[in-house]
Amino acid sequence: MPEQRVTREAVLDAALAVVREQGEAALSARSVAQRAGCSVQPIYSLFGDMGELVRQLYGHARAWVAAYNREHEHDGCNAFESNGLAHLRLAREERPLFHFLYLSPHMEATGFKEVYESVAVDGVQACIEELGNLSPEAARELYLDMIVYVHGMAAMLATGAQLSDEELRERMDRAFRGFVALVRA
Template sequence: MPEQRVTKVRVLDAALSIVREQGEEALSARAIAERAECSVQPIYSLFGDMAALAEELYDHARAWVAAYNLEHMHDGANLFEANGFSHLRLAKTETNLFRFLYLSPHMHPEGFEELFQSVALDGVEDCIQDLGHLSAEAAHELYLSMIVYTHGMAAMIACGAQFTDADLHERMDRSFQAFVAQIREGERS
């Protein structure tokens, strides 16, 4: 039987499945090799070391989450709501992956704008403009504020908080309204 070529994608998929199931702590060259059905040699040939593999795995996992968000883009009353609840759902249903992506040293934006650029979804700012009757600049600021706020709730969920969906909806709605009111007050001043 011809030997299958071990690719980066195959190794990254194996590593991602380990992170999703067991957390980053379970990652080792041996565990990844076993999952990828190869020896450890191709892992080091492809990535050099485990630190480089983890760096590429971070990007691979972000791509997985981007696809996840697209799958759930119609799960809310609008794209903005769906995006927020997708992040909260990820924290609840993919806790190990959420921790790897958002509660680890792998995420290291150098400012809020860089954070925004790394997680914002196309179309959400337009949705916020329409919902709040806001300028593009105000919608951008509100989206960033909601990203920070929603991530705080998601982090609590990933650490074991048991919020109901109704509580999360209420908090998200109240926060959106408060941010809109704050923006309008600022515009009047």
């Protein structure tokens, strides 16, 4: 019988499934191996230890979210609204994954510049420039303000708040209008 080779991608996919379903606390070599259909040996051979698996899983999970965002890029009136709605939806529908990515120390942001670079989505800043008739610098600052604001609502959703989609959209719109007014003042 030929030897079955477990790939790095298969282990990362299995680890992602564990986190999405049960949260990071359920992540262990045994739970990942069970999900991947292998023994724990390939996990240690491929990653060395669980710490390295978790570090690589963070990037893998971020790539999954990027694909998720692309799937929902037309859910709003424009790229900006769609981006915010996708983040809110992720918090509501993928709570354990949201906690792993954004409510844990794995993000390693040391300042707002890193936050922006970590989560900004291509095309959204240009959309904000157009919507608000803003310079690139002002649009970038407004985008960062909205990232912080929307993430606050997302954190509430991820911890169980029952906020309607209509209320979330209204809050995002009010915040955007308020931030634009501040930039223009």
